[in-house]
Amino acid sequence: MMPNFSQLLQEHYERHPDKIAVYLLHAGQADRAVSYRDLLHGAAGYVKTYRQHGIQPGDVVILILQHGIDLLYAYFGAILHGAIPSILPFLTEKLLPERYRADLAALIAVTRPTAIVTYTEFEHEVRAALQPGKDSVRALILTSQAETPLPPEFQLCAGLQRRPDDIVLLQHSSGTTGLQKGVALSHQAVLNQLEAYRQAIRLHASDVFVSWLPLYHDMGLIACWLMPILLGNPLVLMSPFDWVRAPYRLFQAVSRYRGTLSWLPNFAYNFCAQKVRDRDLEGIDLSSWRAISNCSEPVRWESHQVFYERFRGYGLRYEALATCYAMAENVFAVTQGGIDSPLLFEDIDRDSLQIERIARPAISGRPSVRMLGCGKPIANTEVRILDDKGQPLPDRHVGEIALRSNCMLTGYYNRPDATRKAFLDGWYLTGDYGYLVNGELYVTGRKKDLIIVGGKNIYPQDLERLACEVPGVHPGRACAFGVFNEATGTEDVVMVAEVDTDNPAERQKIADQIRLAVTRGSAIALRYVHVVGKHWLVKTSSGKTARLANKEKFLQEMREKNQEF
Amino acid sequence: MTSPVVTQLAHYIAAEILKQPGRTIDPTEPLLTSGLIDSFHLVDLALFIEDNFGVHIDDTELNASTFDNLNQLAAMIQARQA
Numbered sequence: 001m002m003p004n005f006s007q008l009l010q011e012h013y014e015r016h017p018d019k020i021a022v023y024l025l026h027a028g029q030a031d032r033a034v035s036y037r038d039l040l041h042g043a044a045g046y047v048k049t050y051r052q053h054g055i056q057p058g059d060v061v062i063l064i065l066q067h068g069i070d071l072l073y074a075y076f077g078a079i080l081h082g083a084i085p086s087i088l089p090f091l092t093e094k095l096l097p098e099r100y101r102a103d104l105a106a107l108i109a110v111t112r113p114t115a116i117v118t119y120t121e122f123e124h125e126v127r128a129a130l131q132p133g134k135d136s137v138r139a140l141i142l143t144s145q146a147e148t149p150l151p152p153e154f155q156l157c158a159g160l161q162r163r164p165d166d167i168v169l170l171q172h173s174s175g176t177t178g179l180q181k182g183v184a185l186s187h188q189a190v191l192n193q194l195e196a197y198r199q200a201i202r203l204h205a206s207d208v209f210v211s212w213l214p215l216y217h218d219m220g221l222i223a224c225w226l227m228p229i230l231l232g233n234p235l236v237l238m239s240p241f242d243w244v245r246a247p248y249r250l251f252q253a254v255s256r257y258r259g260t261l262s263w264l265p266n267f268a269y270n271f272c273a274q275k276v277r278d279r280d281l282e283g284i285d286l287s288s289w290r291a292i293s294n295c296s297e298p299v300r301w302e303s304h305q306v307f308y309e310r311f312r313g314y315g316l317r318y319e320a321l322a323t324c325y326a327m328a329e330n331v332f333a334v335t336q337g338g339i340d341s342p343l344l345f346e347d348i349d350r351d352s353l354q355i356e357r358i359a360r361p362a363i364s365g366r367p368s369v370r371m372l373g374c375g376k377p378i379a380n381t382e383v384r385i386l387d388d389k390g391q392p393l394p395d396r397h398v399g400e401i402a403l404r405s406n407c408m409l410t411g412y413y414n415r416p417d418a419t420r421k422a423f424l425d426g427w428y429l430t431g432d433y434g435y436l437v438n439g440e441l442y443v444t445g446r447k448k449d450l451i452i453v454g455g456k457n458i459y460p461q462d463l464e465r466l467a468c469e470v471p472g473v474h475p476g477r478a479c480a481f482g483v484f485n486e487a488t489g490t491e492d493v494v495m496v497a498e499v500d501t502d503n504p505a506e507r508q509k510i511a512d513q514i515r516l517a518v519t520r521g522s523a524i525a526l527r528y529v530h531v532v533g534k535h536w537l538v539k540t541s542s543g544k545t546a547r548l549a550n551k552e553k554f555l556q557e558m559r560e561k562n563q564e565f
Numbered sequence: 566m567t568s569p570v571v572t573q574l575a576h577y578i579a580a581e582i583l584k585q586p587g588r589t590i591d592p593t594e595p596l597l598t599s600g601l602i603d604s605f606h607l608v609d610l611a612l613f614i615e616d617n618f619g620v621h622i623d624d625t626e627l628n629a630s631t632f633d634n635l636n637q638l639a640a641m642i643q644a645r646q647a
Contacts, residue, residue: 247608524600
C-alpha cells in the first residue's frame with residue numbers, strides 16, 4: 001500500500017535522525033540546521049498542542065506564519081496529527097489591516113477551519129477577523145503557547161492512519177476571488193506527483209534544494225518544501241522578504257551549500273541580473289546548480305539570456321536553465337523541460353499566431369515572436385489542446401490546455417460547484433492557451449482576465465473595485481490590466497479610471513488616492529494610473545469593461561504621447 | 566527649507582521608480598506603506614543612496630519601521646554621513 005506523509009516522516013526519523021532536513025536562513029542571523037530529529041520532535045510538540053485544543057484528524061488548521069522554525073513545526077505537527085494544514089500569506093505593512101481581516105473572514109466562511117496558528121504579535125489581527133460562537137474557529141493557537149519539542153509517540157499520531165485518498169493539505173491562491181477556492185489535495189495525489197516529478201528532474205540523493213519562494217503557492221509549497229522534506233533531500237530555505245531586499249543571498253546560499261536545484265518565476269531572472277552587485281558575488285561558485293526551473297509566469301527566452309550573461313562568470317552553466325509548467329490543481333508540475341536535453345525554443349510568425357491561432361515557423365522579413373518551450377508532460381500527466389467546443393486540436397494549433405493525471409485535486413474545498421465547472425469529461429481545463437509540437441508544450445496566453453505579477457495571480461476585478469471606492473471615480477468606470485515589461489520580465493499593472501474633473505492637479509490627487517487604495521487593499525503596487533474623462537473606457541454590450549480593448553487604447557495613447565511603455 | 570538630499574531622492578524616485586519625472590513628492594508623504602515604492606524597488610533605492618551619498622543601508626533596514634518618507638530617509642543618510 002502507498003505510504004502517507006506521516007509514514008514517510010517516521011521513516012526519515014528512524015533511519016537517519018541526524019540528517020539535516022532544512023537549513024533556515026534569516027538575514028542578520030546565523031543559519032540554523034534542522035535535522036529530522038529536530039523536525040519530528042517539534043512536530044510532536046504541536047501534535048500535543050492540537051490534541052489539547054480538541055483539534056480532530058481531518059480538521060483544517062490555518063497557519064499564518066513566516067518562514068521559520070515555528071512554521072516547520074506547526075505544519076508537520078498538523079500532518080502528524082492527521083489535520084489538514086493550509087498556509088496563508090502574512091500581513092505586510094502595505095496591506096490595510098481591515099482588508100486583510102475581511103479576506104480572512106471570507107476564507108473562514110468557506111474553508112471552515114477549526115484552528116488558526118499565528119504569532120503573539122499577530123493575535124489581535126486574527127482575532128479581529130473572528131466571530132466567536134458563530135464561525136468554525138474553536139482555537140487560536142499562538143506559537144509562544146505551543147508545547148516544547150519532545151520525542152514523538154507514533155502510535156498516538158493519527159496522521160499515520162490517514163488513508164491515501166484522505167485530504168492532506170489545502171492550497172489557497174491569492175486574490176479575493178482566489179482565497180475562497182482552496183485546492184484540496186490527497187496524500188495519494190501529492191505522492192503520485194512527487195514520484196512522477198522526481199523522475200522528470202532525475203532527482204538524486206545528492207541534490208540540494210535552495211529556495212526563497214512563498215509557501216502559500218504551489219511552486220514553493222510542493223517543489224521547495226514538501227518534495228525535499230518528504231523525499232529526504234536537504235532544503236536551504238530563505239524568506240521572500242529577505243530575498244527581495246537582497247537577491248544576492250540566493251547566490252551566496254547556492255555557493256555555500258552547493259545547491260543543485262531551484263525554481264524561480266520569470267521576473268526573478270531579470271531581477272537578479274539587474275540588482276546583484278559584483279561585490280556581493282566575490283568568491284561565489286554556481287557550478288553546482290544543475291537545474292533552475294522557470295515556472296509560474298509566462299517563460300521568456302530573453303530572461304534566461306540576461307540571467308546567464310550576468311552569472312556565467314561565476315560558474316553558472318547554460319544547461320542549468322530549465323522550464324516547467326505547473327498548477328496547484330495538478331499538485332504542481334504538468335510539464336518539465338531542460339533536464340536531459342537543452343531547452344527548446346522557436347521563432348513563430350506573429351500574425352499567424354495572433355490571427356489564425358496557428359504557430360507557424362517564422363518567415364524572413366515578417367514579424368515573429370520567440371517562444372520558449374515548457375518541456376514535455378511528466379510521466380503521469382496527459383496534455384491536450386482543445387478548441388472552443390472541447391474537441392482536441394492537432395499540433396501547432398492554439399487552444400485551451402487541458403490535462404488528465406493521477407494527481408488531480410480532490411476538489412475545491414467545500415466548493416463542489418467550482419470543482420464541477422473546472423472539468424470537461426474528466427479533463428481539467430486550465431484556462432491557459434497553448435500549442436503542442438511533438439509533445440513539447442508552448443504556452444501562449446490566458447483565457448481568463450488574469451494579471452500575473454511576479455508569479456502572483458491578480459484578478460483585475462478586485463483592483464477595479466478598490467479604485468471605484470475613491471471619491472471622484474465613476475462607479476464601475478475603472479479598468480485594470482497588465483502590460484508586459486521587457487526590462488522586468490513580468491507584467492506591470494495599469495489602472496485607467498474615469499473622472500469628471502479636467503483639472504490636472506485634481507486628477508493627480510485622484511491618481512494618488514487610487515494608487516493608495518489599491519495598494520492598501522490588495523498589496524499590489526500600480527505601475528501607472530491613467531486618469532481620464534467621461535466615456536473614455538470601451539464597454540461591451542453587456543456593460544462589462546472590455547479590458548483588452550482598453551489596454552490597446554491606452555497603449556495607443558502612450559505611443560502618441562511618446563511615453564515609454 | 567527642503568534639504569538637497571530630499572530633493573535629490575525625490576527626483577530619483579519620481580523619474581526612475583515611478584517613471585513620472587514631473588511628479589512632486591512631499592517630504593512627509595508615506596512611500597512604503599502607501600505603495601508608492603514597491604518592495605521590488607527597495608534594492609534600487611539602497612544602491613542609489615550608496616552611489617550618491619556614500620552611505621550603506623543594510624537590506625535588513627529596508628522596511629517601513631526604518632523609514633517611510635523622504636524626511637526620515639534623509640535624516641538617516643545625514644546621520645550616517647556625519
